[in-house]
Amino acid sequence: MNKVKLLNISIDNISQAEFFEKCKSGVVFTPNVDHLMKLQSDPEFVNTYKDATYKLCDSKILFFISRFLGTPIKEKISGSDLFPAFYQYHKDNEDIKIFLLGARVGVALKAQEKINAQVGRTMIVGAHSPSFGFEKNEEECAKIIELINQSGATVLAVGVGAPKQENFISKYKDQFTNIKIFLAIGATIDFEAGNIKRAPKWISEIGMEWLYRLLAEPKRLWKRYLVHGPSFFWLILKQKLNFYVDPFNSDYSEPYKGVTREEMG
Template sequence: MKSKRVNILNIPIDDIDTHELLERLKIGGVVFTPNVDHLVKLQKNSEFYQAYQEADYRVCDSQLIMFASRFLGQPLREKISGSDLFPAFYQRYGNDESVKMFLLGGLEGVAQKASNNINTKVGRNMVVDTYCPPFGFEQDPAQCQKIIEIINASGANVLAIGVGAPKQETWICQHRAKMTNIKTFLAIGATLDFEAGTLKRAPAWMSSAGLEWLYRLIKEPGRLWKRYLVEDTSFFMLILRQKFNLDHKQNFLGKKSMLESSPVGRE
């Protein structure tokens, strides 16, 4: 059964709560967690957009998107960030011996540390293996094949990948058919760092106020200043355009929107 979907900038986002999503993941699925940065990139990046069509679930990973959905008159029920969904998933299935996870991503040692922490919390070896891919791995067919072989040999049926967007989403799209045992794909960004304890999450009050981006900017200014202060600021203009029905003619670059005629744009 499909959940109700809310259209935000021509991307349908599932209006679903965490409990319902976890129940549905009993049978597997591909889960992406759109945030402001995703929605801006999706207006311009056709490969990223095509990868999004592979997702079974697209759940809101931003309080700003929650605010935008209310402004647009189609409020989403719940913010489900990857960093909330992932621990909820392993806690929900921690006692289910049939659920085995593989962690892909992070700097050297991060995924292994996250694995140790998760397995300690659930009291079993739920994470069966990890891999830290080298920089640029997604452009190296031999490296991609090596990763696929490691995943297939691990016996895992859940892949949690945290290598950043749009890399993680496009990699899933390109290679999911070769990972024959994987039923559930979770694209979770920086969550592996949170689980390993190498990065701290924003305080709850900042997240609720839509200021998690500011917390991350303060923590990683060199890496994130351009994303948050330059690239993603167009989000607010795009939302205004949607509110006043201007998107059907041009996107914010003044060009014909590549999303205008897509099936997703009409959901």
């Protein structure tokens, strides 16, 4: 697939329709500005991202940035848009059975009920809200894996925030016996349950969903948008001017020139 380089990752330049046609298995991440900033300082997250089969543009800001860099991305495919489109696309596909992992107690179950009512069948075969810090508890993780394996699910949608959800998928993906597709979907379970309202579509389309979410959850999101945001645009300017250096590409001292690590040898 054609890919677009943004800082130290390559995003798949693919439309949502093309993705649905191609994706029969694999790990799906949806990078946004927050992910890209974490990828500048978190080596575990960088290694996790290498496991992704698909990296889809989650952000209208990244969509606009790709044009600024001269390598336009076809379409924004945010996790919160992708997931409902995914289950509607597969509503008559009996092989698609989804397990929801994430959100607060009761929220995932509410999302399960709503989605199953929409598609007219038991597509969501299980839902679980893990404890805070579950990813550090091997015993709890083992119980979660067993629960998912017993559910018969073929798709695992994890919504516990980045980088926790991506790291969990990367670490345990080989222990799931039936799962073919792994989706990291952020706050989407809350949206599906009606627990959190999404920004109106027109706000999302002009690249201002971040402001809507900041105003809705200022204590949780102020650092992400008000601290990391300006730093991100500075890094993008450096990439535009060919002075961005991948912080984890320590074998190369030359400034980033728009080529992949493989191309650099």
